[in-house]
Amino acid sequence: MIPMALQFITIILLAAFIYVLVKYQTVKKDMNSMAAVMLHESNELTSILQNINVYYLLIDRDFVVHNTNYYALNHLTPVEGERKKVGDLLHCRNAIAAGECGKHEQCKLCCIRTFIGKAFYEKRGFKKLDASMKFLSDDGKSIISCDVSVSGAYLLHINGEERMVLTVYDVTELRNIQRLLDVERENAISADKLKSAFIANMSHEVRTPLNAIVGFSGLMATATSEEEKKMYTDIISENNERLLRLVNDIFDLSQIDAGVLNFVYSEFDANDLLRELEGVFGMKLNENPLVALICEAHLEPIMMHSEKQRIIQVLTNLLHNAMKFTKTGEIRFGCRMEGTDEVCFYVSDTGIGIPEEEQEKIFSHFTKLDREVQGTGLGLTLSETIIHNLGGRVGVKSELGKGSTFWFILPLITKKEVA
Numbered sequence: 001m002i003p004m005a006l007q008f009i010t011i012i013l014l015a016a017f018i019y020v021l022v023k024y025q026t027v028k029k030d031m032n033s034m035a036a037v038m039l040h041e042s043n044e045l046t047s048i049l050q051n052i053n054v055y056y057l058l059i060d061r062d063f064v065v066h067n068t069n070y071y072a073l074n075h076l077t078p079v080e081g082e083r084k085k086v087g088d089l090l091h092c093r094n095a096i097a098a099g100e101c102g103k104h105e106q107c108k109l110c111c112i113r114t115f116i117g118k119a120f121y122e123k124r125g126f127k128k129l130d131a132s133m134k135f136l137s138d139d140g141k142s143i144i145s146c147d148v149s150v151s152g153a154y155l156l157h158i159n160g161e162e163r164m165v166l167t168v169y170d171v172t173e174l175r176n177i178q179r180l181l182d183v184e185r186e187n188a189i190s191a192d193k194l195k196s197a198f199i200a201n202m203s204h205e206v207r208t209p210l211n212a213i214v215g216f217s218g219l220m221a222t223a224t225s226e227e228e229k230k231m232y233t234d235i236i237s238e239n240n241e242r243l244l245r246l247v248n249d250i251f252d253l254s255q256i257d258a259g260v261l262n263f264v265y266s267e268f269d270a271n272d273l274l275r276e277l278e279g280v281f282g283m284k285l286n287e288n289p290l291v292a293l294i295c296e297a298h299l300e301p302i303m304m305h306s307e308k309q310r311i312i313q314v315l316t317n318l319l320h321n322a323m324k325f326t327k328t329g330e331i332r333f334g335c336r337m338e339g340t341d342e343v344c345f346y347v348s349d350t351g352i353g354i355p356e357e358e359q360e361k362i363f364s365h366f367t368k369l370d371r372e373v374q375g376t377g378l379g380l381t382l383s384e385t386i387i388h389n390l391g392g393r394v395g396v397k398s399e400l401g402k403g404s405t406f407w408f409i410l411p412l413i414t415k416k417e418v419a
Contacts, residue, residue, distance in 0.1 A: 055168040057086060061120050063101060063113070065089055066163070086166075091135045093143060112150055120162060125153045130171075147175040206246065209239035245320075249378040252313075252386075263307045263389065265414060270302040270335045270343055273312060277333070281319050291326055296334025302343055305413045310386045311345070317379040318347035318406045326351035329403070341412050348405040354398040362396060383408070390414055 058067035063085045070089055071078045087094065087101030098104035107113060112131050119126050129150045134143055149171050155163040216232045223229040255261035278295035285293050315333065322331045329350030338344045354362060363384040387394045387408045398404035 055090075055166075057089070057166045057168070059086060059116075059164055059166060061117075061162060063087070063116070090133075090168075093134045093136050096136055115150075116152060116164065116166070119152055119154060120164060123154055123156070123162075125151070125164075127151045146170055146172040148172075206243070209243040209246075212236070212239040213243070246378075249317075249382050252382055263310060265305060265307055267303060267305050268308045270304050270345075271297040271299075273308060273315075274334060277312065277315055277319065281323070281331075284323065285331075288323075288327075290328040291323070292330040294330055294332045296332060298335075302335060302337065303412070304343060304410070306390060306410060307386075307414070310390065311410070314383040314386055314408065315345060315347065317383050321379060321406075322347055322349040322351065322404075325349065326403070338409055342409050343412060344407055344409045346405055346407040348403065350403040353400040353402050354396065354404055355400050356398075359396055359398060363394070 055073065056067075056069055057065050059065050064083050065086060066083065068089065070076075085095070085101035086092075087107075088096075092101060094104035094106045094110075095101040098107075101107070102113070112129065112133075115126060115129050129152075130147070131150060132145065132147055134145050136143060147170070149169045151167045151169075153165045155165060157163065213236050216235050220229055220232045220236075223232060252261060274295050274297040278293065278297070282293050285291055319331065319333060322333075326349040331347070331349045333345075333347040335343055335345045363380050384394050387410065390410055391414055392408055392410035394406070394408040396404060396406050
């Protein structure tokens with residue numbers, strides 16, 4: 001028979017074994033559960049790192065990449081066991097030219113390499129280093145320039161190995177947007193300055209004819225002869241016309257810019273249009289016998305389908321300008337066919353001419369080249385806007401002291417009507 005003491009010891013050992021076995025199963029279950037959680041989190045983290053729109057690179061002091069999502073983001077398969085340097089991995093132009101990252105003479109001037117080297121030396125990280133980089137395309141035929149934002153986190157492993165996690169974010173599109181916003185901002189500032197200058201100019205241009213109208217209207221009451229009354233009436237009529245033309249130009253330009261000005265299209269003979277203007281401006285030039293008005297209309301009809309009144313408006317603006325700047329000589333205007341489907345209108349004078357350096361900005365908003373001459377600088381801007389809306393183009397040829405020729409070309413048939 002087994003002694004009682006031995007039975008007791010056996011029972012205790014069996015109980016201890018059962019306890020240890022149960023504890024082992026529990027710990028094993030917990031460890032498996034933790035391993036599953038860690039594996040899930042690891043897979044999740046890997047999935048995130050491989051799909052974020054940012055390159056991450058785990059590098060050492062020699063710029064060798066030990067881990068990266070570069071291959072995953074570019075759908076590439078890395079060579080097993082291969083370790084590339086940063087420049088070689090990213091197809092840096094200088095690295096490829098020198099055969100290895102860091103070997104090119106320009107690498108010494110690379111701000112990114114300098115910053116990373118300094119961060120390793122000081123055992124610290126850095127954030128948002130802005131730089132421009134140039135890479136070769138995968139086919140090696142073109143150079144791709146991009147703006148990047150680089151950040152780095154310094155790591156020191158338990159075994160003493162130093163690493164740095166780089167994040168490289170392509171900010172090219174953001175920089176381009178910023179540049180466009182800067183350009184728009186400059187344009188807005190320029191537009192505000194132009195508007196301020198325009199308002200200052202308008203105050204003078206509106207006051208002048210108004211003062212003349214008010215002043216000479218009062219003087220008419222004290223006129224003692226019909227000749228004096230006629231002189232005052234002519235002055236008032238001239239300033240009425242000037243003021244009306246100014247107001248109409250402002251309204252038309254603002255309506256075209258807002259897209260609310262209607263264009264009424266019809267069929268007409270371009271030569272009839274010229275003859276109408278010859279009658280009107282012939283009377284105006286009767287007061288200045290030193291300037292001859294020559295209308296070069298043709299007997300053969302030039303039938304157009306376009307906006308007749310707007311073409312008359314443009315030619316009227318050009319003829320008014322020619323009259324202002326021509327004291328002697330002649331003013332010619334007319335039209336001719338350009339090819340088979342376009343018509344060229346022109347107004348030529350023997351006036352003071354326009355300096356070559358000023359010709360490019362003559363059509364700009366509120367531009368006046370001669371401050372001593374009446375006008376707001378709106379006429380040519382409005383004319384150019386109308387011609388562009390009619391599907392045409394406009395230009396000027398001029399020589400200082402010899403005169404100017406303004407021209408615009410329109411299609412015989414305007415296909416797109418502008419509302």
